[in-house]
Amino acid sequence: MNNSNFIDSLEILAESDVIVAGGGPAGLGAALAAARNGAKVVLLEQTGALGGMASIGLVPMLAYTTDGVNITAAGICMEIAGEVVARMGVKKFDNYWQSINPEIFKKVCDEKVTAAGIKVYFSQKIAAVGRNGDRISSLAAAGPRGLKRITGKVFVDATGDGTVSAFAGAPFECGDANGKTMSPSLCVQYAGVDWDEYSDSAKAGRNYQNIWHELMDAGKAPLPERHFVGIFKTGPSVGTGNLGHIYGANGINEADVTRGYIEGREIAGIIHRFFREHVPGFRNSELVNTASLLSVRETRRITGDYCLNFEDYRRRAVFPDEIGRYSYPVDIHSSSTDADEQRKVEERMKETGYKAGENYGIPYRALLPRGINNLLVAGRSICCDREVQSSLRVMPGCFITGQAAGTAAALSLSCQGITREVKADQLRAAMRDKLGAYLP
Numbered sequence: 001m002n003n004s005n006f007i008d009s010l011e012i013l014a015e016s017d018v019i020v021a022g023g024g025p026a027g028l029g030a031a032l033a034a035a036r037n038g039a040k041v042v043l044l045e046q047t048g049a050l051g052g053m054a055s056i057g058l059v060p061m062l063a064y065t066t067d068g069v070n071i072t073a074a075g076i077c078m079e080i081a082g083e084v085v086a087r088m089g090v091k092k093f094d095n096y097w098q099s100i101n102p103e104i105f106k107k108v109c110d111e112k113v114t115a116a117g118i119k120v121y122f123s124q125k126i127a128a129v130g131r132n133g134d135r136i137s138s139l140a141a142a143g144p145r146g147l148k149r150i151t152g153k154v155f156v157d158a159t160g161d162g163t164v165s166a167f168a169g170a171p172f173e174c175g176d177a178n179g180k181t182m183s184p185s186l187c188v189q190y191a192g193v194d195w196d197e198y199s200d201s202a203k204a205g206r207n208y209q210n211i212w213h214e215l216m217d218a219g220k221a222p223l224p225e226r227h228f229v230g231i232f233k234t235g236p237s238v239g240t241g242n243l244g245h246i247y248g249a250n251g252i253n254e255a256d257v258t259r260g261y262i263e264g265r266e267i268a269g270i271i272h273r274f275f276r277e278h279v280p281g282f283r284n285s286e287l288v289n290t291a292s293l294l295s296v297r298e299t300r301r302i303t304g305d306y307c308l309n310f311e312d313y314r315r316r317a318v319f320p321d322e323i324g325r326y327s328y329p330v331d332i333h334s335s336s337t338d339a340d341e342q343r344k345v346e347e348r349m350k351e352t353g354y355k356a357g358e359n360y361g362i363p364y365r366a367l368l369p370r371g372i373n374n375l376l377v378a379g380r381s382i383c384c385d386r387e388v389q390s391s392l393r394v395m396p397g398c399f400i401t402g403q404a405a406g407t408a409a410a411l412s413l414s415c416q417g418i419t420r421e422v423k424a425d426q427l428r429a430a431m432r433d434k435l436g437a438y439l440p
Ligand SMILES: Cc1cc2nc3c(=O)[nH]c(=O)nc-3n(C[C@H](O)[C@H](O)[C@H](O)COP(=O)(O)OP(=O)(O)OC[C@H]3O[C@@H](n4cnc5c(N)ncnc54)[C@H](O)[C@@H]3O)c2cc1C
Pocket: 021, 022, 023, 024, 025, 026, 027, 044, 045, 046, 047, 050, 051, 052, 053, 054, 059, 060, 061, 062, 063, 064, 124, 125, 126, 127, 158, 159, 160, 161, 163, 184, 185, 186, 187, 242, 293, 294, 295, 296, 297, 378, 379, 380, 381, 393, 394, 395, 396, 398
C-alpha cells in the first residue's frame, strides 16, 4: 500500500540513516553490517525476538556455511552461529548441517545488536510504505500505540516476504507459473528425548525416517508425507523438528496463513504420536512448543536489476558486482501431497549438488528492487528464479545477502541513499575489510 499523505500525518516513532525491516538472518546481517560501517540503524521487527525462522520459527538447522573448501558464509553468519554453537556446548561446528538452539540464538542476537548500538523496535509490524517519486519516504508500522511513522534515508527490506518492496510498488513474482509456492511447515520442539537411545537405534539402521517410510509403504502412516525432514538435537534432552508440511498453503494469503497455524498444530500432534509410539528414545518425549511464526519457505521474489537464474547456478556464474558466493543445492519442496512430486525433491537436490569447492556468484543488482532508488532487498525474496531462490533461501544464504545490503546501505549515505550509485569495488572492499566476507 502506498499512502504517503496518510503516513506523513502519523506521529514519528523513529528516524535514522538506515531502516531495516525484519530481524531474521537477512535483517540481522543487514543491521549489523550497516552499523559496523558507521551508519545509524533502526531495526523493526513484528515479533518479540530476533532471528526470524532461526528462533521464532524454530527452524532447527543451519544449512551449508561452506562449499566443502571455502567458508562461503564468512562474516556475520559465522560470527553469530559460532557463538550460538559454543554456548550450546557443541565441540565441532558442522559446516553442512549445524543444529541451533532457538533460545540461545535469540539471546546472542540481542547481545550483538545492543553492542553494535542498533536501535531495535519489537512488536512493530510494517503495514504501509510512503513513496516520494522514486524513493521511499517513510514506513508505517502498527505497534502497541497504533500506527506510527518511521523515516530514514535508505531502507532494507528483510521481511522475508518482500513486504516493504511490494507495498512500495516494486514488481514481484510469487511461486511457480501457477502461483503455487513451496508448502510451509510449523516447526516443533520436543522435551524429554533420550538422544543416546535414539542414536544407538539410528546407528543400527532404524532412524525415524526409515521407520516412517516403512509405515508409509505399509499404508499405515498417519499423514501423506513422503518428504519427511527431521528432528535434531538442540539441547541435552531437547529436539527441534522440521516435521510435516501444510500442503497448498501460501504464506502471503491470509486464509492460508491461518490454516497453516491450525493445521500445523494438528500435524504436530499427529507426528509426535508417531514418535512416541514408534521411535526409540522418544517414548517419554513431550511436544512442548510449536513455532509462533509460521515456517514459510517461499513467497514473493522482488523484481530487481538482475534476476539470478538457474543457468547462472549451473555455470557457477561469476559477476563483476558480486557480493558473495554460495553453493546450497536446488531444494524446492512440493506444493502438493502427491507422493511422486515429494519424492523428486530430494532427487533434485542430489542432481543439482555441486562438487567440493564449487559455488555461484550473487550480483549486487539482484538486491535492487526495480523503480525504487533508496531500497535494498535481502534474504529469501531477492531477485532470482525459483531454483536459485530454493538455494539462497537457507539461512547462511540470507545472512550473505543481508550483510551485503547493510554494507551497501551504509555506503549509499554518501550519495543521498541512492543504492544504485554504490560502486561494486567499494562495496566488496568494505565487506571484506569490515566483515571478513568470502569474496574471492
Ligand atoms: C520449515 C523450514 C525449514 C527450513 N530449513 C532450513 C534449514 O534446515 N537450514 C537453513 O539454513 N534454512 C532453512 N530454512 C530456510 C530459512 O530458515 C529461511 O528461508 C530464512 O530464515 C529466511 O531468512 P530471512 O531473514 O529472509 O527471513 P525470516 O527468517 O523469515 O525473517 C523475517 C523477519 O521479518 C519479520 N517480519 C516479517 N514481516 C514483517 C513486517 N511486516 N513488519 C516487521 N517485521 C516483519 C519476521 O517476523 C521475521 O523475524 C527453512 C525454512 C523453513 C520455513
